[in-house]
Amino acid sequence: MKNLFANRVLNNDTSDLDEIFKNSANPENISFAGGFPDQHLFPDDDLKQAYRDAIEQDGQGIFQYSSTQGLPALRQKIADHMATHADVQVSAANVLMTQGGQQAIDLVAKLLLNHGDSMVVEGPTYMGALAAFDTYEPTYYEIPVDDNGMNIRQLRKTLKAHPEIKLIYTIPDFHNPTGTTMSAKRRQAMVALANQYDVIILEDSPYRDLRYSGQNIPAIKHYDTEGRVIFISSFSKILSPALRTGWIVASDTIMQELVGLKSAIDVQSPNVTLAAINSYLDSHDIDEHVATISDAYRTKRDAMLTALDNYFPKNVQYTRPNGGFFIWVTLPAGVDAKALLNDVVLPQAHVAYVPAACQFASRAVTNGFRLNFTNSDVATITQGIQRLGQILQPVQVTVPTTALATPF
Ligand SMILES: Cc1ncc(COP(=O)(O)O)c(C=O)c1O
Structure with missing residues (x-):
């Protein structure tokens, strides 16, 4: 063959x-x-109850097709969470529910990367993200990470030398795999560089809420002045990975394209799960x-x-x-x-x-x-x-x- x-x-x-x-x-x-x-x-028992509640309150056709973007009530809760936990003010219209953070990475890669396009990744980085990016065949530029996150001096040099770079992928909070966190100063500097060199930042932050010591730092998206930071997170690490539910926060223009791409891939995330998570959040304090x-x-x-x-x-x-x-x-x-x-x-x-x-x-x-x-x-x-x-x-x-x- x-x-x-x-x-x-x-x-x-x-x-x-x-x-x-x-x-x-x-x-x-x-x-x-x-x-x-x-x-x-x-929270096994609470999640079981949340599924039961979601199905029993089936006034709105929980078993029917619904919007690609995902349950509006859940997206509103995520928008509220982004304001209180990440210093990011967004509306529910700027939130897209995905099948885990993994699908979110794939969607953003699909949105931006043609074969051979240049992007920045941290060295080391999340190997599942590399697997997702690899399928779009980008050219990688690797920037080292230290105790304060990505090395910004090296990033500046790389962006200057390679103005064709389109995307920076970063895991600023309790980085996978190093566990380190990017300082507020570097977050601001990264956004300034992205503005200067016309680059999109993909901020992947599934561990953000799991802080065991030290002070909370605003998301990179907090410093975004031009709608060029795409933020993604997930319920996998804070509730359960089997829910396969994550989300993307993006500007109107980017969101519109992402919704179109998601619709072509899987039409929507499973509505029963989204409704169950929404019920869980109605009845429990996730914090x-x-x-x-x-x-x-x-x-x-x-x-x-x-x-x-x-x-x-x-x-x-x-x-x-x-x-x-x-x-x-x-x-x-x-x-x-x-x-x-x-x-x-x-x-x-x-x-x-x-x-x-x-x-x-x-x-x-x-x-x-x-x-x-x-x-x-x-x-x-x-x-x-x-x-x-x-x-x-x-x-x-x-x-x-x-x-x-x-x-x-
Ligand atoms: C940095 C990072 N991003 C994304 C993911 C994907 O997680 P999920 O698809 O379960 O939300 C993981 C999982 O380990 C991760 O560590």
């Missing part, structure tokens, strides 16, 4: 993701690999729920940081996040975290993490890995980090690197 698949499929290498899920699912392993919330923290899960996640984060302090060798560095799901570990230069995982860590310590390379568009950085702390209990976290620390003790090959990542 001829090769009938489009090039975008050939670009779509999911083997790293497949491996992560395989390692996570093996009960012999302690997995810090997946980006899963703790399922014991899902109280988020405070409860944040307390639990803070304890887990602290347990992992304490274990890292106690058991990791001094030539290994790690971030100290104020929220979210992840800690990023930087190994001494020259260590390949993927080979280490497959050859030593999995077989000897039975611990899984996500090695660096697949989280860089360039695949150029190998000496790091992502740890998830939300999906294990405290005893397991301590045990897993202790085992990992024992493996890493002899891995003292060269001087430690100070940079979190290097651009290519």
Whole structure:
């Protein structure tokens, strides 16, 4: 048979993701690999009741087709939440319900990227976003991330050298995978650069409400003066990922195009789920729920940081996040975290993490890995980090690197 698949499929290498899920699912392993919330923290009974309420109040034809943009009452609640939690004033007309943040990323990529178009990503970044972008075959420019988010000096240089860049993809709050948060100063500077170089910013912020320490920072969208920041978030990390419900906030012009694209893909997100989430939000204070899960996640984060302090060798560095799901570990230069995982860590310590390379568009950085702390209990976290620390003790090959990542 001829090769009938489009090039975008050939670009779509999911083997790293497949491996992560395989390692996570093996009960012999302690997995810090997946980006899963703790399922014991899902409000199961409240969600069941919310589905029942939504279906029983079926005056408005819940089982019928409805608008592509999604239930107006739910979009209004999201607009209100954006005002109180992200300092972003929008109306429900500027909110589009999506099937998770993942579909939101895909929609924005579909809106903006022709084959070969240039875009900026952080190095490292969310590998699911890379998978979505890859299918549109962009040219990537990778900008390193440090404790205050994307390196703005490097961004400025890159935009100046490549005025054809159309899109900046950033995860400013409790970044996946480093856990770091972009400072307010850098957010303002990024918007100013986007205005200067006529670029769209895609602000992906599913962890925003999960803050365990430090002060809230306004969204990048808060500083948007020209309608060029597209904000996306999701109920996956604060309620349940199985709801497959996220949202996009965008200007009128962009929204109109996104609605058209979504309509062509799946007509609408499942109305029963949107109505159930709306019922849940009518009957419960989501802030109280988020405070409860944040307390639990803070304890887990602290347990992992304490274990890292106690058991990791001094030539290994790690971030100290104020929220979210992840800690990023930087190994001494020259260590390949993927080979280490497959050859030593999995077989000897039975611990899984996500090695660096697949989280860089360039695949150029190998000496790091992502740890998830939300999906294990405290005893397991301590045990897993202790085992990992024992493996890493002899891995003292060269001087430690100070940079979190290097651009290519
Ligand atoms: C940064 C980031 N964006 C988007 C997503 C997609 O999440 P979902 O589609 O479940 O909303 C994730 C999930 O891990 C993520 O970490």
